[in-house]
Every structure is written in structure tokens, then in C-alpha cells.
Amino acid sequence: MHTKGPGRAHVLVVDDDPTVAEVxxxxxxxxxxxxxxxxxxxTALARAAARRPDLVVLDLMLPGMDGLEVCRTLRGTGPVPVIMLTARGDEDDRILGLETGADDYVTKPFSPRELVLRVESVLRRSRRAGGGAEGHGPLLRAAGLTLDPAARRATKDGHELALTLREFDLLAHLIRHQGQAHTREDLMREVWGWDFGDLSTVTVHVRRLRGKIEDDPAAPRLIQTVWGVGYRFEPQPPLPPEARTELPPEEPAP
Structure with missing residues (x-):
């Protein structure tokens, strides 16, 4: 039985392993x-309907209705931050969880202390998104993209983008610091608020974000890979050689 008190964030832990859930x-x-x-x-959906959680820690491998279906159903009833737990290290599972709407994932086995810190991080950014001072600011515009930090709304060429909490924060950070190279460690610290953790989290989020903002995600031009460093947002990437035209030489001054 867990003590309830005023102001305490309500976290729903969904896992069929009673030991993991209890810990x-x-x-x-x-x-x-x-x-x-x-x-x-x-059971998770029934409890979420009875009392809307502030965050859900959700195991991917549940009996019957798996975590992806639970996440889709939860997100269909309104926004709620979700941290997905997966026992598999397969990157496809991570991508699938993020595509379904999870804000983060943790691969089993994991440190419970690290999970708590990730819960704190996701909730902190979720609260900012809901109206905190850091969730506001001027519109961000670059390369046909428009981000409204106050409304947490992103569009590309006028069409709304379905970005998760982390994807929005990552894109906003890259646009604010466009032209600057960022290591994955820098992005984890500045966007996730962590000084530790699995750096593949950043890689997966960049891949998902490219899939939503790039004309050709297989050949990204906005979020560029800086080999040996990390990533850089370039709003006006150089034209490919075949698209360049030679300018005529300037006339000599009279």
C-alpha cells in the first residue's frame, strides 16, 4: 500500500512480473x-480511466494486450507521458515504442534508481510543456518548420507534425542552436537532463525525428551527422553538385 498525499504525482506501473512491479x-x-x-x-486501462495518471511506466511484453496496444489506447484518450520497459535490446522495439507515443524507454535489466531519475526528467518536462515558464517563448522557424513552444505545436510547410514530448524538445534545441555540432552526450544532458544513461536513446530519437521532418530520411539534409562528433541542424544545407549552376564571371568595372 503506497502512501498518498497532496501534490504527489501519480505514477501507474504496468508489469506482469510482480517482483519488478513491486521494486x-x-x-x-x-x-x-x-x-x-x-x-x-x-487492468491498467481501467485504473487509468478511474484516475488519470501523471505518468505511466509500461512494460512492452504484457500477456494478451501488449504494451504497444495499451500505449495507443492511453494516448487515444488524451496526453500522458509514457516510459516503456522492454526486456529486449532490439532497436526495432525501441523505435516501435517511440512511434506508438512513448516518451522514453528503459531496457531491462535496469537500475530502479535510474528509472526514478528518468521519471523525474519526463515529468519535469511534461509540466513545463503544460504551462511552465520554460515551455513558453517566441516561435521557432527554420527550413519550413515552425515550432510554438507555448502550444507545443510543430508544423512543416503548414502541416502539423505528430511529435512526442522528447522529439519536440530535441527539435527545438537543435533549431535554437542551428549550425552548431552537438555530441550525443551534450544532447542527453541538455534535452533529457541526464548526465548518464544509454546514448542510443539519442540515436533512436534522432532517427524518429528525421522520419518526420526530412524529405528523404535516408539522406537527411536538416539533421546532419557530424562524423566523430554527433549531429548538427542545418536549415540551409548546401545544394548537391548536380543542382549547382555556374555563375558567369563578373564584368570588370568600367
Whole structure:
């Protein structure tokens, strides 16, 4: 039984392994959260309907209704931050979870303390997005992209983009610092707020973001890879050789 108190964020932990669920809920409780547990998808959805959680820690491999379906259903009823747990290191699972709407993922086995820190990070950014001072600011525009930090709305050439919480923050950071090369460590610290963790998190988010903003994600021109460093946002990348035209020599001054 977890103590409830005013102002405590409500976290729903969904995992069919009772040991994992108990350990995670215990760490969250000691960190000052109200932790509620569910062992399967239907139970999780019923509890979320009865009391909307502030965040969901969701296992991908659930019996019957898997975590992806639970995440889709949750997101269909309104925005809620989701951290996906997966026992597999396959990057396809991570990408699928992010595409479904998860804001982050943690690969099992994981440190419960690290998970708590990730919960804190996601909730902090979620609160900013909901109206905190850092969630506001002028519109960001570059290369046909427009980001409204106050509304958390992003468009490309007038068409709205379906960005997750992290994708929005990552794109906003890159646009604010366009032309600058960022290491994955820099991005994890500045966008995720962590000084530790799996750097492939950044790689997966960059790949997902490219898939949503690039004309050809296989040959990205906006979010460029800087070999040996990381990534750089270039709003006006150089034209490919075949698209360049030679300018005539200037006339000599009379």
C-alpha cells in the first residue's frame, strides 16, 4: 500500500512480473510519488480511466494486450507521458515504442534508481510543456518548420507534425542552436537532463525525428551527422553538385 498525499504525482506501473512491479513502485514511493500497480493491459486501462495518471511506466511484453496496444489506447484518450520497459535490446522495439507515443524507454535489466531519475526528467518536462515558464517563448522557424513552444505545436510547410514530448524538445534545441555540432552526450544532458544513461536513446530519437521532418530520411539534409562528433541542424544545407549552376564571371568595372 503506497502512501498518498497532496501534490504527489501519480505514477501507474504496468508489469506482469510482480517482483519488478513491486521494486519499481517501492522506489517511486520512496522518491515521493504515489505508485499504483497493474499486472496487465485491461487492468491498467481501467485504473487509468478511474484516475488519470501523471505518468505511466509500461512494460512492452504484457500477456494478451501488449504494451504497444495499451500505449495507443492511453494516448487515444488524451496526453500522458509514457516510459516503456522492454526486456529486449532490439532497436526495432525501441523505435516501435517511440512511434506508438512513448516518451522514453528503459531496457531491462535496469537500475530502479535510474528509472526514478528518468521519471523525474519526463515529468519535469511534461509540466513545463503544460504551462511552465520554460515551455513558453517566441516561435521557432527554420527550413519550413515552425515550432510554438507555448502550444507545443510543430508544423512543416503548414502541416502539423505528430511529435512526442522528447522529439519536440530535441527539435527545438537543435533549431535554437542551428549550425552548431552537438555530441550525443551534450544532447542527453541538455534535452533529457541526464548526465548518464544509454546514448542510443539519442540515436533512436534522432532517427524518429528525421522520419518526420526530412524529405528523404535516408539522406537527411536538416539533421546532419557530424562524423566523430554527433549531429548538427542545418536549415540551409548546401545544394548537391548536380543542382549547382555556374555563375558567369563578373564584368570588370568600367
Amino acid at each position: 519499481v513502485a517501492g522506489y517511486l514511493d520512496r522518491a515521493g510519488y504515489t505508485a499504483e500497480r497493474a499486472a496487465d493491459g485491461p
